[in-house]
Structures are given as structure tokens and as C-alpha cells.
Amino acid sequence: MLVTDSINNTMLNDSELSTLRNRFKRDAELLMQTTTAGDKDEKSPEEKDAKPLPRINRHSVFWIVASIAVTYYVEFLQNIMENDNIKSWWFFVGLVLLGICLSLAMFCIVYLEWFKGIQNYDQEYPAIPPLTTAAFIAASCSFNIALWPVWSFFTPLILFTQFMGVVMLISLLG
CATH class of the missing domain: 1.20.5 (Single alpha-helices involved in coiled-coils or other helix-helix interfaces)
Known part of the structure; x- marks a missing residue:
């Protein structure tokens, strides 16, 4: 029971x-x-x-001015065009990889965002961000190897300053 x-x-x-x-x-x-x-x-x-951040701020101005100063004082463009110490094979590999990176970025911005109206293209095309990142990292390594004979251990600093200046300039335009 x-x-x-x-x-x-x-x-x-x-x-x-x-x-x-x-x-x-x-x-x-x-x-x-x-x-x-x-x-x-x-x-x-x-x-x-919350207020939106202003386009022009001290950070952006600093990197743009630093990039211009580095371009002028290390004679960046003149060295790229005329210096015989540049490892040309690595430089061309870097140019190709940078072209791939920029092409993928333009595909995302111009075609997908402007024409197709896709705002979250990283969800629609999940392979694009890692491919672009990998191409950019490989391009920066190639440029560092190619330009090392010209500026030695200053090469990564010079290239990083140039990169930040370009990124900040593009952010002001867009």
C-alpha cells in the first residue's frame, strides 16, 4: 500500500x-x-x-600629418621609384596582394553596398573579410621585406604610419 x-x-x-x-x-x-x-x-x-563622433578629430589629423611628414622626410616616393636596393620581386608580390585587398574592398563598398544595397555583406559573403585581411597582412609583410634594405628597422614604422595616414584620409572622405 x-x-x-x-x-x-x-x-x-x-x-x-x-x-x-x-x-x-x-x-x-x-x-x-x-x-x-x-x-x-x-x-x-x-x-x-550619445552623439556621433566628429569626422575630423585630433587622432585623424595626427595620422594624416604624420604620414605627410614621413613621406616628405624619408623621400618615400622618390625612394620607391629610384632606389636599386628594393627587392623588386617582393615589392611586386606586395603590389599584387594590395591590389587584391583593394579590389575586394571596392567590391564590398561600391558593388554590394551602393548598387545591391547590402549593408551586412560580411553575413552574405562570409569569406570576404578573412580573405581581405589575409591579403593585406601578406602584402604588408611583402612590402616590409622589399623595403627593408632601404630603411632597415624603420621600415615597419614608416609603412605603418603611411597606412594609418591613408586610412584616416579615407575615413574623412567617406
Whole structure:
């Protein structure tokens, strides 16, 4: 008799648990629907108070001026055109890789964003960001190898300054 009572209590508890579980599941689904609908329409107080960053700031101006100064003082363009110490094979590999990187970037910006209207192209074409990153890293390594005989250990600093200046200039234009 005692055994059957405990079995009946267990069965009763199981049915109570299932109804309780179903009720929580329904409530959770209802909560999820209301929070996702509310999140799209309302902004948090921090988002309402946040101001967009200005295009021209000290950071951008610093990198652009630094890039211009480095270009002038190390005679960057003249050395690229006339210096015989440049390892030309590595330089051309760097140019090809940089061309691939820029082509992928232009494909994303011009074609996908402007013509197709795809804002999240990294979700539509997930292979593009890693390919562009890999091409850029390989190009920067190739340029460092190619230009090392010209500027020695200053080469990475010079190339990084040039890169940051170009990036900041593009951000001001766009």
C-alpha cells in the first residue's frame, strides 16, 4: 500500500511538473516576443544621449600629418621609384596582394553596398573579410621585406604610419 501511494504521488508530481514547464515555456515565448519588438523601436537612454563622433578629430589629423611628414622626410616616393636596393620581386608580390585587398574592398563598398544595397555583406559573403585581411597582412609583410634594405628597422614604422595616414584620409572622405 505504501509503495502504491508513493508511485501515485510521483505520477502526480510529474504531471504537475509538465504543466508548470509548459506554462513557463509559454511565458518565456511571450516575454521574448515583447522584448524583441520593444528593442527595435526604443533606444536606451545612453543611446539617446550619445552623439556621433566628429569626422575630423585630433587622432585623424595626427595620422594624416604624420604620414605627410614621413613621406616628405624619408623621400618615400622618390625612394620607391629610384632606389636599386628594393627587392623588386617582393615589392611586386606586395603590389599584387594590395591590389587584391583593394579590389575586394571596392567590391564590398561600391558593388554590394551602393548598387545591391547590402549593408551586412560580411553575413552574405562570409569569406570576404578573412580573405581581405589575409591579403593585406601578406602584402604588408611583402612590402616590409622589399623595403627593408632601404630603411632597415624603420621600415615597419614608416609603412605603418603611411597606412594609418591613408586610412584616416579615407575615413574623412567617406
